[in-house]
Amino acid sequence: DAGVTQSPTHLIKTRGQQVTLRCSPKSGHDTVSWYQQALGQGPQFIFQYYEEEERQRGNFPDRFSGHQFPNYSSELNVNALLLGDSALYLCASSSSNQGNTQYFGPGTRLTVL
Amino acid sequence: AQSVTQLDSQVPVFEEAPVELRCNYSSSVSVYLFWYVQYPNQGLQLLLKYLSGSTLVESINGFEAEFNKSQTSFHLRKPSVHISDTAEYFCAVSSSGGYNKLIFGAGTRLAVHP
Numbered sequence: 001d002a003g004v005t006q007s008p009t010h011l012i013k014t015r016g017q018q019v020t021l022r023c024s025p026k027s028g029h030d031t032v033s034w035y036q037q038a039l040g041q042g043p044q045f046i047f048q049y050y051e052e053e054e055r056q057r058g059n060f061p062d063r064f065s066g067h068q069f070p071n072y073s074s075e076l077n078v079n080a081l082l083l084g085d086s087a088l089y090l091c092a093s094s095s096s097n098q099g100n101t102q103y104f105g106p107g108t109r110l111t112v113l
Numbered sequence: 114a115q116s117v118t119q120l121d122s123q124v125p126v127f128e129e130a131p132v133e134l135r136c137n138y139s140s141s142v143s144v145y146l147f148w149y150v151q152y153p154n155q156g157l158q159l160l161l162k163y164l165s166g167s168t169l170v171e172s173i174n175g176f177e178a179e180f181n182k183s184q185t186s187f188h189l190r191k192p193s194v195h196i197s198d199t200a201e202y203f204c205a206v207s208s209s210g211g212y213n214k215l216i217f218g219a220g221t222r223l224a225v226h227p
Contacts, residue, residue, distance in 0.1 A: 006156075031213075035215075042203055042205075042217035043157070043215070045214045048213075090156055090157065092157075092215075102213065102215060104158070106155055107156045
């Protein structure tokens with residue numbers, strides 16, 4: 001049973017560019033959450049998707065957007081990249097009817113130059 | 114609003130010694146509590162969780178944590194650590210009702226020395 005998978009593993013972009021990160025949830029999970037982890041800090045909640053809709057959002061600007069597909073996979077898009085967007089982006093999945101436990105993927109390391 | 118405070122940013126310890134990583138939380142509603150572990154250049158792995166029931170929860174690799182509602186704490190303990198336990202440990206909280214976004218502490222770096 002595959003766990004949460006994310007792609008790509010690493011990504012280098014320049015300021016002003018746009019980036020798309022991808023996440024496939026654990027089998028049987030229908031909810032996907034995204035987190036940003038800056039170096040030396042704890043993860044910060046970006047948003048959560050359920051039934052293809054964003055149902056909860058953290059304190060991130062509109063440059064951060066997402067999408068969930070019918071197969072429950074998800075994308076995180078970041079526009080107009082800033083140097084401060086450099087971080088590890090973590091995807092977590094959970095099941096809406098099996099408790100609130102979130103399981104994390106390996107993350108995508110984004111570097112903005 | 115909820116918040117999590119991990120009282121120690123770094124904890125050095127010798128192999129086979131006991132360790133406690135401290136976590137306090139603040140919340141106006143009932144909570145679920147979690148400990149995650151992060152090894153270098155990896156994602157987060159769930160170590161253990163408190164959802165309900167017994168306030169003492171255990172992991173398969175010897176860690177345990179106790180939910181103390183009166184002290185709003187969820188400290189992580191292990192009676193004897195191994196070199197392989199060296200990692201970053203994160204305490205997290207979510208509301209027990211509604212959506213399950215996680216609020217994390219800043220993390221505690223556990224360094225086990227031979």
